[in-house]
Amino acid sequence: MENKKEYIGKVLVAGATGKTGQWVVKRLLQYGVPVRVFARDKAKAIRLFGEGVEIVEGKVQSASDIGLAVRGCDAVISALGSSSYSGESSPDEVERDGVKRLVDEAAKAGVKHFGLVSSLFVTQWYHPLNLFAGVLHKKWEAEEHVRAVFSQSPLSYTIVRPGGLKDGEPLKHKLQVDTGDRLWNGWTNRSDVAELLVVALWTEKAKNKTFGVINESEEEQSGLEQYYDLLPG
Numbered sequence: 001m002e003n004k005k006e007y008i009g010k011v012l013v014a015g016a017t018g019k020t021g022q023w024v025v026k027r028l029l030q031y032g033v034p035v036r037v038f039a040r041d042k043a044k045a046i047r048l049f050g051e052g053v054e055i056v057e058g059k060v061q062s063a064s065d066i067g068l069a070v071r072g073c074d075a076v077i078s079a080l081g082s083s084s085y086s087g088e089s090s091p092d093e094v095e096r097d098g099v100k101r102l103v104d105e106a107a108k109a110g111v112k113h114f115g116l117v118s119s120l121f122v123t124q125w126y127h128p129l130n131l132f133a134g135v136l137h138k139k140w141e142a143e144e145h146v147r148a149v150f151s152q153s154p155l156s157y158t159i160v161r162p163g164g165l166k167d168g169e170p171l172k173h174k175l176q177v178d179t180g181d182r183l184w185n186g187w188t189n190r191s192d193v194a195e196l197l198v199v200a201l202w203t204e205k206a207k208n209k210t211f212g213v214i215n216e217s218e219e220e221q222s223g224l225e226q227y228y229d230l231l232p233g
């Protein structure tokens, strides 16, 4: 929390109207970090966040919409997710191409840090979840692009790979983290995924990390920065 005071940038949240994205916005606001929301449905974003939060309407299919959204932002956090097998909300369009476009436009605009919600098992090509239009593989391709573009100093990234997502308040679970995609299933609270990506903005050890996370046990946490100390490198 001490270092947080040094974080003064504005953060663009993509997928903000989704269940995890809403938590990202909530946690950023909780820490007093300026937020801009990128949403394909402005009315929905206003319903969720009110008129006080800056909203840029646009689609992940449009480089120019994204270009406007990222302008002037210091960091981007993406909680984008697909919801249909094909078309505008498919894994191809959202998880792979949408995220890649966001990465490219962010880097072009001078964004310094990229945070991404990915998933456990993205390295496992034969995982049954890939039956949904290869969704894990599309996420893997997006991850690779994030690492390729944002790993060169002064740029940085943090990629969180949660287990099955659950609703509920943040900081209520002791977590298990791992960098090798070896976690064997488990649940993760969306709110903790959001918290991990938000504190990553000002946590040096979170920079250029890709890791899986699941709940270990119910146990109140005072913060989640400590989990970055457990990651190698």
Ligand SMILES: NC(=O)c1ccc[n+]([C@@H]2O[C@H](COP(=O)([O-])OP(=O)(O)OC[C@H]3O[C@@H](n4cnc5c(N)ncnc54)[C@H](OP(=O)(O)O)[C@@H]3O)[C@@H](O)[C@H]2O)c1
Pocket (backbone or CB within 6 Å): 014, 015, 016, 017, 018, 019, 020, 021, 039, 040, 041, 044, 058, 059, 060, 061, 079, 080, 081, 082, 083, 088, 089, 093, 094, 117, 118, 119, 120, 162, 163, 164, 165, 190
């Ligand atoms: N469900 C799980 O158990 C699980 C496990 C591991 C990882 N994950 C991953 O975690 C991430 C977050 O999950 P979630 O449940 O919070 O997702 P969610 O509630 O479905 O939210 C997805 C977000 O993406 C946006 N979106 C979808 N298509 C879009 C498009 N074409 N243009 C712009 N925005 C678009 C949605 O906008 P609208 O609000 O307009 O629809 C929404 O804001 C996803 O990537 C998911 O795959 C999920």
